[in-house]
Amino acid sequence: MQAGPRLRLPPVRLILQVWPLALLVLAGVAIRLSKGAGVADAYAVLSRPFWPGTAQGEWVKQAQRLEDQTRLSQLTADNQRLRQLLQLRSQLGKELLAPVISRDPGGWWQQLVIGQGSIQGVTPGDPVVAPGGLLGRIASVTPTTASVALLTDPSSHVGVWVARTQQHGLLTGLGSSRPVLRFLDKDPGVRPGDVVLTSPASTLVPPNLSVGVIQSVNGMASPAPEAVVQLSARAGAIDWVRVLMRPGRP
Amino acid sequence: MSSLALRGWYRATALLVPLLTLASPGFLKLGDVGPAWAVLWLLPWALVDGARSGALAGLLLGLVLDGLHLGPISEIPALMVLGWWWGRMGRKGLPIERSFSLGLLALLGTAFVGLTLILQLAVVGELQRPVLYTWLSQTLLTALLAPMVCSLQLLFWRQQTSGGRR
Numbered sequence: 001m002q003a004g005p006r007l008r009l010p011p012v013r014l015i016l017q018v019w020p021l022a023l024l025v026l027a028g029v030a031i032r033l034s035k036g037a038g039v040a041d042a043y044a045v046l047s048r049p050f051w052p053g054t055a056q057g058e059w060v061k062q063a064q065r066l067e068d069q070t071r072l073s074q075l076t077a078d079n080q081r082l083r084q085l086l087q088l089r090s091q092l093g094k095e096l097l098a099p100v101i102s103r104d105p106g107g108w109w110q111q112l113v114i115g116q117g118s119i120q121g122v123t124p125g126d127p128v129v130a131p132g133g134l135l136g137r138i139a140s141v142t143p144t145t146a147s148v149a150l151l152t153d154p155s156s157h158v159g160v161w162v163a164r165t166q167q168h169g170l171l172t173g174l175g176s177s178r179p180v181l182r183f184l185d186k187d188p189g190v191r192p193g194d195v196v197l198t199s200p201a202s203t204l205v206p207p208n209l210s211v212g213v214i215q216s217v218n219g220m221a222s223p224a225p226e227a228v229v230q231l232s233a234r235a236g237a238i239d240w241v242r243v244l245m246r247p248g249r250p
Numbered sequence: 251m252s253s254l255a256l257r258g259w260y261r262a263t264a265l266l267v268p269l270l271t272l273a274s275p276g277f278l279k280l281g282d283v284g285p286a287w288a289v290l291w292l293l294p295w296a297l298v299d300g301a302r303s304g305a306l307a308g309l310l311l312g313l314v315l316d317g318l319h320l321g322p323i324s325e326i327p328a329l330m331v332l333g334w335w336w337g338r339m340g341r342k343g344l345p346i347e348r349s350f351s352l353g354l355l356a357l358l359g360t361a362f363v364g365l366t367l368i369l370q371l372a373v374v375g376e377l378q379r380p381v382l383y384t385w386l387s388q389t390l391l392t393a394l395l396a397p398m399v400c401s402l403q404l405l406f407w408r409q410q411t412s413g414g415r416r
Contacts, residue, residue: 102272106282107384108367109319113272139320149320154376176380236282 096120096243098128101145105235110153110175112136114241117144125204127244132233133210134158134198135241146243150235151179151211159202160211165189168199171211171229178215181227188225190214196229206244260407264307267291268314278395283387285395286360288315288329293356293396294403296333297340298411304333304340323370328363349397352404356396360389 031039102113116122118141126138128148136156139149149156156173160181167188173179181196194214200207212231219225270287278285288311296304312326336355364385371377 102274104274104284106279107274107284107388108323108381109321111320113318147318147320153320155321174380175376 094121094245096122096245098122098146098241098243100239100241103235105150105152105177110150110156110173110235111139112148112150112235112241114146114148114243115144116243117141117146119143121245122146122243123245126246127205127209128241129209129244130233130235130238130241133212133231134205135233135235135238137204138243148241151231152177152235158205158211159199160196161199161201162188162190162194162214163197163208164194168201169227171196178228178230181214181229182221183224183226186224188227190217190225190227192216260410264291264295264311267311268318271315271318278391280387280391281383283384283391285392286363286388288312288325289332289356289359289363289392290396290399291403292329292333293336293352293359294400294407296336297404298407299337300341301334301337304335304337305330306333308333321376322374323367325363325367328366332359332362349401352400353393353397356400357389357393360392361385364389 031037096116098114098116100112101115104111112128112135114128122138122141124138124140126146128135128138134151136148136150136153137158138146139155140147151158151171151173152175153173154175156171156179158171159168160171161168165188167183167185167190169181169183169188171179171181183190192214196211196214198205198207198209198211210232212229214227215230217225217227267287271284274284288308292304292308292311295307299307308329308331309326312324312329316324316326336359339355364381368377368381368385371381
């Protein structure tokens with residue numbers, strides 16, 4: 001009986017010579033299939049000391065801020081022009097920078113005292129803004145100082161709206177750090193995180209100044225829902241404010 | 251009226267009360283609430299100078315402080331009552347130089363001022379604010395400061411008064 005063709009295995013010597021190369025090929029295939037995994041990571045580890053430093057990051061941020069400021073100035077100018085065309089009240093009058101010389105945001109009286117007064121043209125009712133947004137309104141003036149009733153003061157009532165839903169309400173201070181927003185509508189449709197701005201319908205403050213962010217909503221409040229607002233301007237950490245002197249006065 | 255009130259220099263120290271109230275140094279605050287500086291000044295003054303002078307000082311301090319603060323509530327009634335009470339206590343010669351006694355009197359006085367403010371807030375319909383926190387913070391802080399501040403004032407003014415009478 002004649003035996004069939006014998007299966008010939010590659011010689012062991014050849015296998016020993018080829019397996020490192022085969023492993024390399026397999027690794028190459030794996031890298032190809034994984035879109036460079038391993039190589040890119042290794043490169044990242046090796047090149048980390050040469051990555052752009054914080055200085056370059058600051059330059060980028062600075063350029064971004066400059067761009068934002070330019071855009072803001074442009075938009076503000078556009079807004080002013082359009083409001084004039086529509087014969088609406090001017091958004092911003094003359095501004096006056098004032099230092100905070102006394103603050104009592106946590107005591108019996110929620111107020112600040114600023115170092116500009118009637119001599120500089122400040123009058124009761126003028127809105128006061130700080131980095132972050134509206135802070136309050138001037139309550140009383142002396143020749144060189146003025147007292148600011150903060151938005152958290154119980155005497156403070158400011159018309160605001162939630163821009164996302166365009167729902168209007170009255171922001172009232174409670175004497176605590178967070179005032180309450182009482183809506184005019186039964187179903188305002190707001191949720192925590194919504195941004196609160198001054199109302200375009202308000203006659204006391206310029207429209208669309210940032211006020212804060214809704215922290216919680218009480219839909220069961222009567223006669224209309226209420227929301228607790230976290231103010232965006234922190235009275236306890238502000239050294240300078242801007243008084244928005246209302247138009248039509250010197 | 252006794253000698254202290256007649257000396258303009260000592261009366262002028264009362265100006266420190268509105269100045270410190272306005273300055274409200276941050277390191278002397280408890281939970282963003284400052285001490286009752288009026289109580290810290292009025293307590294030794296009334297103890298040394300008597301009931302009438304204490305009540306008058308309370309009235310004047312209250313007028314100045316009310317002018318600095320917004321809103322309809324006033325500190326005048328409480329400060330006048332405290333000035334009168336502490337003045338009578340001083341005239342009776344009770345041993346109140348001890349730190350604990352001064353701290354206790356300041357605690358009671360600040361609590362009384364706070365209570366009158368809370369009552370006024372209730373009357374004007376503004377009691378929805380968290381007044382308990384402010385009331386407790388101010389009372390505790392004033393009581394803690396009183397042994398240091400008031401005892402020095404008391405000692406100094408008593409020395410001056412006795413020196414003036416000799």
